[in-house]
Amino acid sequence: MSDPNSKKRKGPGEAPNPAKRPRFPQRAQAYQISTTPTTTAYPDGEINVKSFLNSHQNEIKSLENAMRAAKKGLSRRAFQDVPRELRRRTASHNPRRVPNRLRARAHHEAKEDNTPISRGTSGSGIGKEKKKWLRKEGIEKSRKGWEDRKRRREEKKRDDKDTGEAMEGVEVEKDTPATTKQPAKKAKRKFALLATPETPPSRFRRRQRDKTWLPTHIWHTKRARMTLPTEPLWRFAIPLAPAVKAYRLTHRAATMRGAVAWDMSYVSTISLEGVETSIVRLLKALHFSQETEDDPWQERGKAKKWKKGTRMWEGWLYEREGKEPKGVAPVTVIWSVTEEGSTKRKAFIRIHPCAFLQLWNEVIRIAKVQKPAVTVEDLRFEIGSIEIMGPGAAETLCSILHPSSASESSSPQALWPSLASVTDPGVLPPGALLAFPISDPRLRDPPRASQIAQDAESQVSFMETIAMWPIDGSQPASAIFDRNARLAAARSLPSQKSINRRKSTEGDFGEYPPSQQTDPQIPMLLYVSQKSKSWTILLPWKCVMPVWRGIMRYPLSTGGNPRFGGLKERRQVYFERSVPSFPFDYPGCEAGWGWELQERAVREHEWTKRPKGKRIEWSTIDLDSGRKGELGDPWACDWERLVQKEGGDVSMNGTEDRTTQSSLRQWPSRDAREVLAGRPISPEYLSILHLFTVKISMVQRGTPTTCARIYRLPTNNTELRSKWLSLLPSANSSSRKMAERKTQPTSDQPLPEQIQRRDLARSLLEPPLVRNGPPKAGEEDYPVVPDEEELIGFVTTGNYNLAEGMPTAVANLVLHRVIEKSDDWKGLDKERRVCIVREAGRTIGRLATWETPPATMSEDNPADSAGGDAPEAIALAQGALEELTRDILESCIQNIIHSTAISCHRTEKQLRMQSAATSAESLALANLELPSQKNSQSNTQPSLPKAETDAALYENGRVFLKGNPLKTTPEIICPHCKLPRLMHPMMGKGMQQPDLTREYCMLYPWVQRPGHDVYGNPFPTDMTKTKKERELLKQQQKAADNQSVGTPGSQDTDMNAGDGTHKLNTGGKPASYIPWHTCPKCKRSLLITRFAHHLDKCLGISGRQSSRNAMAKISGVNGNSSGVGNTPIGSRLGTPAPGSQGDGPIPKSKAKGISPVKNLRDNADDDEGENDTPEKKKKKTKSSYVKKADREKMAKEGTPSGTLKVKLKTGNPNSERRDSNMSEKRDRESESIDPEGAPKAKKIKLSIGKAGSPPAPTPTTQGSPGAS
Amino acid sequence: MVRVKNRYLVVNILYPTSSPAIKSGDGVPEMVQFYAPTPDSVHAGQLVRVIRDGIGELFGDYGIGMANRTLKITYWSPSTSTAIIRCPREHYEMVWATLTLMTKLPHPNNTPIVIKVVRVSGTIRKAEEEVIRRAKGIVKRAKELEAGKKDVMVESVVQAVDKRGEEAREDVLADVDMDDVDESESD
Helix, strand or coil: CCCCCCCCCCCCCCCCCHHHCCCCCCCHHHHCCCCCCHHHHCCCCECCHHHHHHHHHHHHHHHHHHHHHHHHCCCCCHHHHCCHHHCCCCCCCCHHHCCHHHHHHHHHHHHHCCCCCCCCCCCCCCCCCCCCCHHHHHHHHHHHHHHHHHHHHHHHHHHHHHHCCCCCCCCCCCCCHHHHCHHHHHHCCCCCCCCCCCCCCHHHHHHHCCCEECCCHHHHHCCEEECCCCCCECCEECEEEECCCCHHHHHHHHHCCCCEEEECCCCEEEEEEEEHHHHHHHHHHCCCCCCCCCCCCCCCHHHHHHHHCCEEEEEEEECCCCCCCCEEEEEEEEECCCCCCCCEEEEEEEECHHHHHHHHHHHHHHHHHCCCCCEEEECCCCEEEEEEECCCHHHHHHHHCCECCCCCCCCHHHHHHHHHHCCCHHHCCCCEEEECCECCHHHHCCCCCCCCCCCHHHHHHHHHHHHHCCHHHHCCCCHHHCHHHHHHHHHCCCCHHHHHHHHHHCCCCCCCCCCCCCCCCECCEEEEECCCCEEEEEEEHHHHHHHHHHHHHCCCCCCCCCEECCHHHHHHHHHHCCCCCCCCCCCCCHHHHHHHHHHHHHHHHHHHHCCHHHCCCHHHCECCCCCECCCCCCCCCCHHHHHHHHCCCCCCCCCCHHHHHHCEEECCHHHHHHHHHCCCCCHHHHCCEEEEEEEEEECCCCCCCCCCEEEECCCCCHHHHHHHHHCCCHHHHHHHHHHHHHHHHHHHCCCCHHHHHHHHHHHHHCCCCCCCCCCCCCCCCCCCCCCHHHEEEEEEEEEEECCCCEEEEEEEEEHHHHCCCCCCCCCCCHHHHEEEEECCCCCCCEEEEEECCCCCCCCCCCCHHHCCCCCCCCCCCCCHHHHHHHHHHHHHHHHHHHHHHHHHHHHHHHHHHHHHHHHHHHHHHHHHHHHHHHHHHHCCCCCCCEEECCCEEEECCEEEECCCHHHHCCCCECCCCCCECCCCCCCECCCCCCCCCCCCCCCCCCCECCCECCCCCECCCHHHCCHHHHHHHHHHHHHHHHHCCCCHHHHHHHHHCCECECCCCCCCCCCCCCCEEECCCCCCEEEHHHHHHHHHHHHCCCCHHHHHHHHHHHHHCCCCCCCCCCCCHHHHHCCCCCCCHHHCCCHHHHHCCCCHHHHHHHHHHHHHHHHCCHHHHHHHHHHHCCCHHHHHHHHHHCCCCHHHHHHHHHHCCCCCHHHHHHHHHHHHHHHHCCCCCCCHHHHHHHHHHHHCCCCCHHHHHHHHHHHC | CCCCCEEEEEEEEECCCCCCCCECCCCCCHHHHHCCCCCCCCCHHHHHHHHHHHHHHHHHHHHHHHHCCCCEEEEEECCCCEEEEEEEHHHHHHHHHHHHCCCECCCCCCCECEEEEEEEECCHHHHHHHHHHHHHHHHHHHHHHHCCCCCHHHHHHHHHHHHHHHHHHHHHHHHHHHHHHHHHHHC
16 A cells, blocks of 8 residues: 555554553443344334233343343453462462463463563573573483483393393382392291382382372372472371462361361381280280270270270370380271181281381281281281361261162161261260271262251261261171282272263263172271371272372362361361370470471571571570570470480480480370379489470460470579569459459349449449559560570470460470479479470560360360369340440430530520629619709719619619529620620521611620521632622622611711611621731731732842842841941841832942832932921821721821821831831931931931830930920 | 543333334234334434434533533344433433433434433443343233233223322312302301
8 A cells, every 4th residue: 555664644543552552452342232123023013912022031131141241341360360279479460370271361461461471580491591491401411311321231232142141121129128128038037028119100110219109199299299309208208288378278177167188198007917815915015005094905895895896096005115115106006897707806006107117116026926926017008098187077978988888777888878967076986987898989970969867867866876886786897907808999990991981871961870790899997086086098008099089079068179288287287276296296206206306407407598697696695694595406396405404414415316315205194194283203203304295375475486495484583483473464363253253242132223234334434454564575674584494395386376366386394394393292283384485596485374285185175174263254144235335325415415404504594694683783873873963953962773673673783683584584685785685696597587676785696507607607708809809899798788787897887877776787707808917017907818928028038139138138247337236237228118218318228239210210209208298208108008997096186287197106116117217217317417307306206216116215205295 | 530420321212102113913912012112213323313402402502512422322222112321420311301302203203202211320230230120020011911911000000090080079079068168158
């Protein structure tokens, strides 16, 4: 069409300005509502009901569509649609950071907005400097290495061929302990072998060389942060925490609604097989569960059922040897149900992997000495498990774990679905256990919500089930104890492909495919732990994944799916229950100690990673009173230090962790509880470090974290101790309790309701006692942290506890520090349970209390053990507060009304009294006057003034009221002007037309009228009017005034002109009133609207002249001081009033520079002024300057002579600037130049004016004869 | 920033006699004829023009200047004779008045009509909802009519009118009586 260089103006559509492009282009479609034309709606051109209905229905449809489209058309950015738990704060707008499904949209939006998409400088595909690609190098290297190896292999092969000896490909070796024992196996198996994980597929093999993946590993790696590849935990790759935000969600799911599941396949299982007595002896040798109240070996109740195989038992296992055996780990022991015809029994010991090896060594050693021998088997990679917690756990499991075959009514399979309504595992019998084979959950996918029967019958049967627990009698032997069954189940699991095929071909659409004979029967064992309130499922290792997937896909009845957790969530759940979790909170065990050492290294590494300015310098921590530096290792719960200090002979090199460990003992909480309650202890208990777990709750503020130091109250410093104790709020609470007790008996006697209410109101309204409370942290008198000998332990887990709504901690204390003297041990009093917690690196200690965990875990009330000293909340009856508030408000309002009415009444009465008196007095005076005038000639004695009205009696200056002035005096008379007052306003609210024939006092009642002030004047609105308009208005008003109503200013004249009917005016100021103000310098009255402008001129602080004046001022200071000494130079040199300048020949001032034109005019003025007579001058001043009042005064006094006038003016302290200027000049003239022809007296007078307010005595005396 | 404020008038065109678009059958209920369709020749642009002219006639150039700022037919369905008209918030009454005073369809048709403003709303959504609500009501009534029932609304109106008539008659009678009394007293 045209060449690009043509300078022709381009058409409007050709090149749209890119800047004008709309940012969020609206979709035109959204606002175009489709309609049908009449011809299509009525095709035959005839009206009929059917078409009519159709057209209206179409209209409804199209409008609904339009509304939907409009809603969709609202601009919503991609990152706004990111689910809540995936939202991020930094780079939230970055399209590469949004979830995959939104990424395309985000990219599109960013492109539309012309937003540059920043790419990170790390990761793949982009990169740093020349290298570009971080992994490039590594990949290159590995490729090279592979090529090298290949070449070498080929060479070797060639060599081998030469030698004639073939060799297989290189196999990746497992460095598990089992491989080391491989040769021993062949000869004679002396000990049981440790299990080796199954060789993974080759592509995963290298990644599992020194660790094992959980069966759900791949699922988890997509959704969770795992342990680092180089740092596996307990030889497993364990999920640490979900990738999404999970802290609060986990808390909710585990306690309120939903469920949290963990893949616990890393928990080790040891199988014991042998005669029952041998197994029992083995467990007894390991002191199984010696710390619990229940004896597991008794032949009744729970213990019997456990040994029968229908319950499970949780307890600690201990080392075999030692006077006081050392705890290994908490374990779960499950027996298999006795099978007929077989004397052998089986039992599983489930133990945390960190303590596995220790236990394993113990077990195999004891198993060997048993007769008949116990076969020990390591089932670590054969049995996996899933643990699930939360109210929705039971329904989830009931839906997913579908029994593979139905059986008789009391079997676990039959009862299982009825347990779906269990929300708290505490309702089930302790250690309840179910075992039955399940079908593959993948066949029943997607899982459906389990049916929870709500009718009464099923409720009753459910209660019966829980109470009777018929499973105890009907539980058959579980197949999970049978190795063959486990392997068979794992082997017979169909592939996902075949399951998909079955689902698509068999069964109806949407139905689960019918079960087949060949379906796998997955052996499953499920038990409920009361301690951890969780359900645990044992499954063959390979079958964990299908069940896990099923659980994660289950639709909970409360909405959503079960969540999954990592190690962090596990610890969180335990922490929120204030229960110690193994191994983290058991530093006295070997496993816990190992964890502690590991954590120390991690913390230290974290610290060293930080730049120097951003990490705590431990050595500078000032603990007050001369102590400097952190106690012990700041990254550690430094138990060694406690050991060192105590036993002086225990030589510690600091490196011998083993030694420290051996001197530590984890003490069961039951023993701790008993001892602390007062059980006498043997002194050897104090020889080694006994740790026991406690729960710490803060008294005031502060959040304890891991490694926080715990001190007892100072024992040797009573002053400090009392200072710390004063921080306890105990005194306050006890007084409150006392107050409660005091009120208790009074409430027994029925008090009148009113008094009760009054008392309550008083107590509520009472201002809170200004208590000089305990010092706050950071204040001067906040107590310092105790010395190191008061250290009793360390916090192992601490945080803000969501379950309790306050910070708590799980800590370990050392027994011998808690109990100082072993001889007269009486148990701890309450004061001893108070401790001081100081976080590592802090200088401020916080007061806290500690308590041992409650005895039975089923009781979910952590406050129970705290004792009943918590003050109970005051219970108010329902609605009491409402009632109370209403009463208080009502009485308040009544009081206000009452006092208002009273004061109103009183003023009114006083006014009437006054007016009665006034009227009586005026009457008396009138009476007196008339006779006196009459009798002046007759010269009689002056009669006493006396008068009597119907309201008052006037007698010689005293007035006596007759009765109630409110009744007797109908109107109020002003005591000053003796005129009646108007009772009602003349306009606005409550207006009444006054009697116009009468004259009223000027004090009118205030007017209440919108747009008017209290005088009834409209608010000034005509300020913007021009002067002309204002004058016109004024004239009009004047004209109107002349016709009807007088202005307040003309009151006097009105009074004189009164012709019977007094005109009323509204009083106050006119509407167009603008206030005026007197200039402080020249004393002129000016409208305030012009005042500022005037001041500028008058004070000479603006205009062209001002700068010159200022200059003159500055230069004149050291210059001419020829005049009167105290005359300010500025006053002479400042902008002079016209006429004042040229009074004498002062060339200097003229030279100072007024513009020539001005000079001319001034000169003309001056000439005139010089020739002026005083009269003339006076006339001039009158015309413009003199204040109105002065003018009036002058007008009144008349003008007898010129001198007199001048004198009046000059004598006036408000004399004007011009005069003063003039007089000043004259004064100077009188000094320097010969006086002109002016009269002498005048001159003197003028000098008075100049002298200012205190007139000098001599001129006055001189002047006054002149005046007179 | 302040956005331009509008009002949306939901408008129905009613046909007291008959619509030019459609031949009216005999058995068709009155209601259906009343809400008859409008010929396709009346399109949105024409409607705007008519309204603008009407405003000019009633309010002069000032009116046109004021009301024309955002005047637009946002929705016009001839088959149901319903429209949503957008106009400036300050001057929607001008538009309303013009609509009310329109008695005929634009030129070629010239059929007598009544334009009824059924709703004034501040958002188009509420206007649309109102149209939907009314359409549903109309559909329901039409269905009932088709089923052979009597039109409840019309019936009730008729009844009310009858009742009023009777009351009025009674009132008049009473007045007369009173007059009689007065007369008799005065006599």
